[in-house]
Amino acid sequence: MSISVSNISKSYKNVNALQNISFDVKPGELFGLIGPDGAGKTTLFRILTTLLVPDAGHATVTDLDVVTHYKAIRNSVGYMPGKFSLYQDLTVEENLHFFATIFGTTIEENYDLIKDIYVQIEPFKKRRAGKLSGGMKQKLALSCALIHKPNVLFLDEPTTGVDPVSRKEFWDMLKRLQQKDITILVSTPYMDEAALCDRIALMQNGKILEIDTPAAIVKHYPKTIYNVSSNNMYQLLESLKAYKHHYSIYPFGEFVHYSDKRTDFNTEDLKAYLESRNLSNINIEKTAATIEDTFMELAK
Amino acid sequence: MKRFTGFIKKEFYHIFRDRRSLFILFGMPIAQILLFGFAITNEINNVDIAILDRSNDVNTQEIIHKISASKYFSIKQIITREADIASVFEKGQVKAVLNFEKDFSQNLIKQHQATVQIITDATDPNTANTISNYVNAMLQQYQKELNKNIKIAYQIVPQTRMVYNPELKSVYMFVPGVMTIILMLVSAMMTSISITREKELGTMEILLVSPLKPFQVIIGKVFPYIFLSIINAVVIVMLSVFIFKMPVQGSLLLLALESVLFIITALALGILISTISATQQTAMMISLMGLMLPVILLSGFIFPISSMPLPLQIISNIIPAKWFIIIIKGIMLKGVGIGFIWKETLILLGMTVFFIGLSVKKYKIRLE
Structure with missing residues (x-):
């Protein structure tokens, strides 16, 4: 196993940040920790990167214990913290050069590993890191975390605060890195990114709700989901909430994801009800459950 | 070694790109020595x-x-x-x-x-x-x-x-005093700020998760300041010799060695401060209140220790600056050799070892 976590607990003064967490990540896997802020993702990252000591349980990274063999782990992993943590007063090139040097390597030696990412920021290599845009900062941070060819890469919310285009590019890069036998543990609050992982763990309040492949996780959703839309979103939501047979209602872009308590649910009944509430342009269609629906269901 | 030099190079980038710290580093010593020098002037009129x-x-x-x-x-x-x-x-x-x-x-x-x-x-x-x-x-x-x-x-x-002050205890004290203040300021405050800056900006997290050993990080952080402090000491001595015609009676080599010792004491204090403060602002406040004020008030720089109340006289003994002022005053003004100041040197050395030991013990290899 590349990463193995068993029964890890960690609490701060009044908060149980992690409660009895266990999971394994296979070599070469792209594993996602999905959950809202405060789920305990960063604490878990800090334990695995040897920055914190767990209160209970134990964990290994590349078969090395995170408490006793912290020095060896620090040599062989790449870590990109949630907060942008490069030197803002150093240029792009100087940052990369610095991190290459402290890991005892050079940019040239591992250039092919970072090439895809670095070429995008190379035109700005004389610019100070503090003056880069959010997406470019993340690309630089990833380059710096990769420059020593780590076995395991820890990315704590790498796409938070990054525009959608850069987010997509970032995930394409992670997929390519995976081809190069790097195990990646990534956390994100974005459910749409979860689908891009090999396996995901849904986390909330320091607990893991479910671990599986994204495809299997959505299958666990117990009900059929319908996309409901109408001329008035607000009215639609209020009307659905007032409908006594509703099981779950979540706004989802231009639609509302709706599921019904009854097994013999008929869309015509709902349509008639909504029309009685003076809504028009009503459209009800079956749709597949998303990870977000599953998460909301599990987090209930 | 290459890692280490890479680290030091990075530190110099930080220093030279931050105008504020550059000003403190080089503007302060000159401003202070001139200010004190002309304020305590030898000319009298009417x-x-x-x-x-x-x-x-x-x-x-x-x-x-x-x-x-x-x-x-x-x-x-x-x-x-x-x-x-x-x-x-x-x-x-x-x-x-x-x-x-x-x-x-x-x-x-x-x-x-x-x-x-x-x-x-x-x-x-x-x-x-x-x-x-x-x-x-x-x-x-x-x-x-x-x-x-x-x-x-x-x-x-x-x-x-x-x-009122028959022994004239603070005559010509300004050069040793200013030198002590400057070395304290540059060494302790600047290092404590530069270490806490890494904590505050989150880069310490990355440095910890790297093959760099904690002591390499610390030495790498303080090394540039040793170098800069020595430059400052040289500037101060040159200013006082050439502008204020204050002759250095004793051995320049001894003066240099004692200064390096005091710089290391101050650096150790700076490291200690950085281990107990989480933000740059805290580090600065602790340095100013905890180091600068005692240096100015209790070291004998401005107020003669012998005219202080007894409790303050006792407290003044734990202030490294007091001993350093005695040492450089001895070397610069009286021209004494190590034979006369070995006791003070030993006290300063002991303090340095103590502070280094304490900060090594307090230094965290993890977060928290």
């Missing part, structure tokens, strides 16, 4: 003095006339009773009193010797010293004029008396 002339004869009149004619003094008051001396000082009206003995001329003629007392207010010790030197010089000149045509020389004996 200093108010009082005269107590109990003889009132031709010689004393001539002397008084000479003094009042000079641009250095103006006679503010003529007093008639010895008891008035204390009161004119207490009212702060004059800086000095000339007290001519009774039968000044007669004594001069009969015994070839007469005495005048120069009493100065030494709360401002530098001025007091200068005043007495000036009066002495004038008396000597007058004596020379008197003796031109006489076989057995007349002698006017000045008796200098300093009131």
Whole structure:
């Protein structure tokens, strides 16, 4: 196993940040920790990167214990913290050069590993890191975390605060890195990114709700989901909430994801009800459950 | 080693790209030394003095006339009773009193010797010293004029008396004092800030998760400041020698070595501060309140330790700056060798070892 976590607990003064967490990540896997802020993702990252000591349980990274063999782990992993943590007063090139040097390597030696990412920021290599845009900062941070060819890469919310285009590019890069036998543990609050992982763990309040492949996780959703839309979103939501047979209602872009308590649910009944509430342009269609629906269901 | 030099290179980038710290590093020493240097100036002008002339004869009149004619003094008051001396000082009206003995001329003629007392207010010790030197010089000149045509020389004996601070403990203290302050500021404050900056910006997290050992990070952070502090010490000594003509009596090598020792003490304190503060602002406040104030107030730089209340005298012993000031004062002003200051050096060395040990013990290899 590349990463193995068993029964890890960690609490701060009044908060149980992690409660009895266990999971394994296979070599070469792209594993996602999905959950809202405060789920305990960063604490878990800090334990695995040897920055914190767990209160209970134990964990290994590349078969090395995170408490006793912290020095060896620090040599062989790449870590990109949630907060942008490069030197803002150093240029792009100087940052990369610095991190290459402290890991005892050079940019040239591992250039092919970072090439895809670095070429995008190379035109700005004389610019100070503090003056880069959010997406470019993340690309630089990833380059710096990769420059020593780590076995395991820890990315704590790498796409938070990054525009959608850069987010997509970032995930394409992670997929390519995976081809190069790097195990990646990534956390994100974005459910749409979860689908891009090999396996995901849904986390909330320091607990893991479910671990599986994204495809299997959505299958666990117990009900059929319908996309409901109408001329008035607000009215639609209020009307659905007032409908006594509703099981779950979540706004989802231009639609509302709706599921019904009854097994013999008929869309015509709902349509008639909504029309009685003076809504028009009503459209009800079956749709597949998303990870977000599953998460909301599990987090209930 | 390459890792280490890479780290140091990065530190220099930080320093040279941050105008604020550059200003503190190089602007402060020069500004301070000039400020202190010119504020405690050796020139005096129109200093108010009082005269107590109990003889009132031709010689004393001539002397008084000479003094009042000079641009250095103006006679503010003529007093008639010895008891008035204390009161004119207490009212702060004059800086000095000339007290001519009774039968000044007669004594001069009969015994070839007469005495005048120069009493100065030494709360401002530098001025007091200068005043007495000036009066002495004038008396000597007058004596020379008197003796031109006489076989057995007349002698006017000045008796200098300093009131309020008789030993003149802080004369010329400003150079050692400023040097101590600057080295403390640059070494302790700047390093503690630069280490906490890494914590605050989150880069410490990455440095911890790297093959760099904690001591390499710390040495890498403090090394540039050792270098810069030495430059500062050299600048201060050069300024005081060339601008203020303050000769360095003792060995320059010894001065350099002692300075390096003190720089290391201050750096160790800076590291210690950085281990207990989470933000740059806290580090700065602790450095200013916890280091600068004691250095200024309790080291004997401005206020003589011997005139402090006993509890403060005892506290002053734990202030490294006190010992360093004694050491460099000894080397710069008295020209003493290691034989006279080995005790202070040993105390400073002990403190340094203690602070380094403490900060190594307190240094966190993890977060929290």
